[in-house]
Amino acid sequence: MPSTTITAVRLRADLVEKLGASGVLPGRLLDTFSLLPRHWFMPQVIWAPLGGEPYHRFDRARDPEGWMRAAYQDSYAVVRWEPGTGSEPDSRTQVTSSVPRPHAVARLLTDLELEYGHRVLELGGGTGWTAALISQHLPDSRVTSVEVDAALSEQAEVNTTKGGREYLRVANVVGDGAEGWPGRAPYDRVVSGYAVSSVPAAWVDQTAPGGIIVTPWCTSWGAWGTLKARVAADRSAEGRFAGHGSFLPERRELRHDPVLPRADAGEPCGSGLDIWSVLRDDDERFVMGARLRDVAFLREQPDAGSPVARVWLHTADWESWVRFDLDGAGQAGAQVRRFGPRGLLREVESVHQWFEARNRPGLERFGLTITPEGKQSMWFDDPRSAVFARVGGARS
Structure with missing residues (x-):
């Protein structure tokens, strides 16, 4: 053999x-x-x-x-x-x-x-x-x-x-x-x-x-x-x-590199949000994505060998965004800038507070209901409870 x-x-x-x-x-x-x-x-x-x-x-x-x-x-x-x-x-x-x-x-x-x-x-x-x-x-x-x-x-x-x-x-x-x-x-x-x-x-x-x-x-x-x-x-x-399974997204969901705003774009702002902690937690990212379906994040390394790492939170059209520049010393050293009419930082912080207030729930506490008309809604703990997030529209 x-x-x-x-x-x-x-x-x-x-x-x-x-x-x-x-x-x-x-x-x-x-x-x-x-x-x-x-x-x-x-x-x-x-x-x-x-x-x-x-x-x-x-x-x-x-x-x-x-x-x-x-x-x-x-x-x-x-x-x-x-x-x-x-x-x-x-x-x-x-x-x-x-x-x-x-x-x-x-x-x-x-x-x-x-x-x-x-x-x-x-x-x-x-x-x-x-x-x-x-x-x-x-x-x-x-x-x-x-x-x-x-x-x-x-x-x-x-x-x-x-x-x-x-x-x-x-x-x-x-x-x-x-x-x-x-x-x-x-x-x-x-x-x-x-x-x-x-x-x-x-x-x-x-x-x-x-x-x-x-x-x-x-x-x-x-x-x-x-x-x-x-x-x-x-x-x-x-x-x-x-809470299992990390598979490739459907091809229509694949993301392409955008043209990023200039480094000096936007205005400085403050935030106590530990964005690294959010992004490291699969369950919290699931919750963020459910509640903020039109918001995404992007990691960037501005310069090869640089200790600075950059995270963008942005709307699909990039009309509003928040940028975190982290210097390698952790969240305490982050510089934050924002741009656009939408208060993205407040929205993300609000979802983070919801997640923390419920002791960081796992995915098994979430479910999905699809009506006979095709409307899709996500719920938390009980399908009869208030809608946690809208997922999809009705059948055409």
């Missing part, structure tokens, strides 16, 4: 053992992860964490053992960079597709509550690994995987049919995930491989009554959390968030 094959078997066993020890995988899913090699769904070149480097290049032809180790570490493996060429990344490129972290996929599959015979719709199928896991787990299921990138969908088709994998019953199709795939609806389970800021109406419409939608979540403050919602016969849906 070739040494790389021996390495793959050993590494896969080690990964499954770690996932089992963490408690994230029930027994049958452990068998599924054990039986389906993850490296089958990796291209020849991937980018994955190594040490402190988030996107180290692993080339199977040059370093087969290093590539194999990257394929079986519990982390993402990037396969596409904007604009989708897979070329070398630089400071201005954005990740558009990756093979997700095994731990995160395990949580998604557990949340789905999969049963034999289920019809499953996956959005953002990428290279096919998640859809293949579902099919491996439920041999009599019917899985439809939608991917917007035609080249990736074609690769997923190869990955799920070659080398004796014809038993995997996956239909790989090219399309916009937000539209679902009506031709094979209804579905008992809908799962997204990318994060959304509201649930597309098509996902609810194409889910059978009693079915479950599981999707990672994102806001303008970052991607964090997973929503699990059950669909009712009247096309309403309701569910809670969980």
